[in-house]
Amino acid sequence: MHRVTFHPGGREAEVPEGTTLLEAAAAAGVALASVCGGEGICGRCRLIVRRGQVETGPTLLLSPEEVKGGYVLACQSRVRGDVVVEVPPESRVERAVTVDLDAQVFLAREAEARAPFALAPLVRKLFLRVPRPTLEDNVGDQERVFREVRRRVEAPILQAGLKVLRALPRVLRENDWRVTVTLARRGGTMELLQVEPGDRSGEAYGVAVDVGTSTVVAHLVDLVTGRTLDAEAKYNSQRALGEEVTRRIIAAERQGVERLQALVAQDINDLVSLMVERQGIRLADVVAVLCAGNTAMIHFLLGLPPGALRRHPYVAAALAPPPVRAAEVGIKVNPRGLLYVMPGIGGWVGGDITAGILASGIHRAEEPVLFVDIGTNGEIVLGCRDWLVACSASAGPAFEGAGVTCGMRASRGAIAGVEFTPAGIRYEVVGGGPPQGLCGSGLIDAIAGMFQAGYIDRSGRLQPGGDRVVERRGELAFVLVPGGEGAREIVITQRDIENVLRAKAAIYAGISILLREMGLAVDDIARIYIAGAFGSHLDPRNAAVLGLVPDVPPERIRFLGNTSLAGAKLALLSGAALDEAQGIAERVTYYDLISCPYYYDEFMAAKFLPHTDLSRFPTVTKALGLGEPV
């Protein structure tokens, strides 16, 4: 066994000879950037070996200077002795604080979204003064408690497990027949989860989780008041097994889904324990967890075999898995607390989208609404109260900051907004301080601004000349923030721009196809909702300049933030909302873009700014004075 020490921080792991540094980092609890999942392709998991012996292979992803300076790719380097390494800033995965952003967006929207649903959480506590038994009224303890419960809530089918029944007689008699019961909705029945002494009805908490491919975001919710108490986020540790969903499915097939399950359970545990500690709440009082995520993430979370998801016709093991004991999948809350998941729509349109529809209310809209959720993929929903169709565009994670040189999550230090003014480029950094990189909303602003200012042409090609367009590592790059004096240089390379254009083209093509299949024109869209956790706000005009969404009047475009989490929270707080989500999931028609005969044409045509066919973007064309097709 060799000891591997990671600086800064000094975290250590004891690992066997031959372990890769990427595996050692995972063992030490050090989050390393990795997009490819350890295949030596992405070049993100850079480390500097300070002491000790590692065996590393040749790579084109490091410059000769870097190799000389001790740089290695963690995934390609095997431990041959005790090693001390340094994690350079670009390889660090921060414990992101996206949530201050998300929370803001939510605070404004929560009340609005919750409006149709009364507060009736999936799990609730009820204080009971149980009448003492007499010879005339000597039904069993279980039946006596059930009778009291039914006097208070509607619960035609009430059930209790042996654990609760075994404890019941003692708890009732030792506490003068005053107890607090915890009741959980469970697929049309109500389960008596636990019985506590005295009145503990005020202490009931739940956690809503958005299990994203890149980031796991959790909100701690007071189930009594419905208020959000705290929020936390972190990168999904499964990233070490691949940035993309498909890579992770392959990893699950090769190594067992248990590995992925353990990773995400630990992520959720980390978030929950941070929040309960900060709020001074007993972990045992967290009685419900509701997770929303894409179908693969939910399979990993529950340990369901995901293999069929990546093979035609992309079938889930279960789209609406039942509530299970959270402990059964390694989530540490109350040992009898339940884990619910948002029902999914299909193999590639998951419960996160069901949650998004629920939170945004598209399914109740009178006129067609377009909903675009930009995460690691781009999922698109079009519809209203009468019909709903959805598709998934393989946009890749560019808008989440992955696959982009200076890309990062919308966390502290991220440039979330960029404005090109005559006086220069102004940018807004999340949490203030020096910028560390660019998140999705910043990228959209920057590229739209670069286009409008003439730094790139309609095909996205950087125009050489001036101080801003320079050469970096053999390709052209736009310097958004010059480096120096400890400040990091933030650039957008030609390849970054191409990545973003590919991503936006995939999404726009999906939108375009759904509209055409439904026989709708752009003008028929009453509203466009953009969802995602890639920034605190989005300038609707820049989204249109980029050609990410159709050219509609900006007031019709609205940025909703993380609707997966918003919907999860709605359902956690209201059984009726979860029922409605189930109804939504069953109603949405999945449209498979891959089998659309004209998808490729639509995609290629959309790779221009804003689009090959300028007639589709009349407002943008007019405003920018474009006028001529490429």
Add this chain to the structure above:
Amino acid sequence: MHRVTFHPGGREAEVPEGTTLLEAAAAAGVALASVCGGEGICGRCRLIVRRGQVETGPTLLLSPEEVKGGYVLACQSRVRGDVVVEVPPESRVERAVTVDLDAQVFLAREAEARAPFALAPLVRKLFLRVPRPTLEDNVGDQERVFREVRRRVEAPILQAGLKVLRALPRVLRENDWRVTVTLARRGGTMELLQVEPGDRSGEAYGVAVDVGTSTVVAHLVDLVTGRTLDAEAKYNSQRALGEEVTRRIIAAERQGVERLQALVAQDINDLVSLMVERQGIRLADVVAVLCAGNTAMIHFLLGLPPGALRRHPYVAAALAPPPVRAAEVGIKVNPRGLLYVMPGIGGWVGGDITAGILASGIHRAEEPVLFVDIGTNGEIVLGCRDWLVACSASAGPAFEGAGVTCGMRASRGAIAGVEFTPAGIRYEVVGGGPPQGLCGSGLIDAIAGMFQAGYIDRSGRLQPGGDRVVERRGELAFVLVPGGEGAREIVITQRDIENVLRAKAAIYAGISILLREMGLAVDDIARIYIAGAFGSHLDPRNAAVLGLVPDVPPERIRFLGNTSLAGAKLALLSGAALDEAQGIAERVTYYDLISCPYYYDEFMAAKFLPHTDLSRFPTVTKALGLGEPV
């Protein structure tokens, strides 16, 4: 550690210094007779020490000759070294074969009782040809299977656990989408218990169990045809902790209910494994177990704390416990198979009586029916379709053969019927062969016969004189079967007669009180059903001569055998029957005899043959020419 060896059989146990021989017997799996539960009171657990050292206390329950011969009481003797003991015949608890009797009674009645219920077992298998997914129809595997199930059976709420969902994708794809699902009714919902490859719908079995205080009887049932395939019975191993229910509750409070749970689970496992082996059935195809028993037995079985059952106002932890996984309480059938229990009526009137009502159909009767279940206690139900009342008479186990010198269960070797003829006494032995003792029905016949023949007077006193009435161990005894030449002498002692009269008095008093409380006369009783596993048949006239039941025309009295098991089987085979049982359990009003102000008077008056008040037994009085009150 010392080794204790039990002969005949040579079973061994390694036990620590100071262990009692009774405990060592339990550890070695040797069933010893014990009525008092190891308190040194009953004198039933006699052993002969052949070799080795034990420390034993003084007792009046062994004669000086016996002590000289090596006899000890197992419960009062502690191991001080390696020991070899012999279990004399009178201490052996045979693996009883009551069931050949029960089965006969059932075969005649099964079709009749099942009539109102269609065959729809609680757990069933269904072979499905699941349509393959396509891009147009790509719901999840769970949803696809549920959809097929719903095409075949009504199941508004269908649920599946993670274990099943995890296996589902592989089983479906490896078997060409042809699978057999096992579906279980579970409190208003339907659970998908397991998915098997191919068509296994013909292999579904269940076990109905009567968990009696003295004996555990199990029937193996084919859930597809509804046919009973096999039957087995054995003494309840909990007897080592006390013959009476109250003693076992105390044992549970002192030593933990887990001990009692393990014992009865092992008994059920023994019976099940015997039957499945004999029938060549896979244990994994036994998917349901339904147990009926008194409330305490069900508490022991499920590990529920029974303490409140023996304290005013005699409250159960649960009267209608939910179905649980059989494995959860140590019952070895299919690991996901369910254990159901018959809902109970109250602390002292259990699910065995609910089963009895269900099987006998009292709850549908147009005119009042009296139902008497004679087991270790005597439970009495009076009622019809409009009302039902029940009480429990602490009759003790005399009719089950305990507390009676030559008493035994209605198993092989038991005298089950006695007839006094001018040519002598004729008796019927279960299974033929030499008689080993007397079971309940034999005792009733014998004492009624002794009374009619003048061997005892109306107070039950043996009349000295003649060859039949002799002295044994300082008291008078009636020699029913003379011993000699290896044959066992079978006697009924004065104390035995008193025990039986006390038992019958308790039952008659209960009947009498229920009738009075309901304002009914004996003539109002349309029918008397006697239930219990104490014999293959019962002569109704002798039951009346004894004064066990009211004096009605003999054709109104009917012996039903083990109705607890019959009802359990009905429910196992029909969800509607289980629902009906739940309705019955809720409808029955419990009447507490202990708090009845005139119970003692009724009891004392009923201790005579047939009763102090001869006007209550006009037919018997006339037939026997009694005429004079005592």
